[in-house]
Amino acid sequence: MPLKTHQDEQPSINLTPMIDIVFLLIIFFMVGTKFTELERSMELEVPQVSDVGALTSAPQQQVVNVYGDGRIALDKEFVSLEELKSRLTQTHSQYADLGVLVRGDAQGPLQNVTTVLDVVRQAGISDMGISVRLAKNER
Numbered sequence: 001m002p003l004k005t006h007q008d009e010q011p012s013i014n015l016t017p018m019i020d021i022v023f024l025l026i027i028f029f030m031v032g033t034k035f036t037e038l039e040r041s042m043e044l045e046v047p048q049v050s051d052v053g054a055l056t057s058a059p060q061q062q063v064v065n066v067y068g069d070g071r072i073a074l075d076k077e078f079v080s081l082e083e084l085k086s087r088l089t090q091t092h093s094q095y096a097d098l099g100v101l102v103r104g105d106a107q108g109p110l111q112n113v114t115t116v117l118d119v120v121r122q123a124g125i126s127d128m129g130i131s132v133r134l135a136k137n138e139r
Contacts, residue, residue: 061099061129062091066116068108081119088123099127 064084065073072079074087092098100120104113113130120128 061101061127062088064100064102064116064120066102066104066108066112068105070108070112072112072116081115084116085119085123088120088125092124097127098125099129100125101129101131103131 062074067073072081072084074084079087088098088100102113102116102120104110104116117128117130
């Protein structure tokens, strides 16, 4: 019986298929996350339930638009100051860390924006912001 005098090579591990699978999983989860964002932004009337409180985290910042003629829009729906205060108070009672972003018309009176900011503060919301643009430097 012949004896082996040399050792066979140890098998090497090929990592290429494993790296391919990792990249595919990363792409899968990135695309899946994008689809859930799109699904949430669709306008859809969902079924109603009784008032049981918030089950999810706070929504993105509420956006209040103040137009030059004094009209106020909350989430693309025109509201009065009283409606704005009641809706923000109700939302703030469900989401304590609710934030509001106020966007005012640059050509409109500043008083309209300050009135809306005061109403937001009266609704109990302390996380407020004002949307502005950077001016273009013309030289």
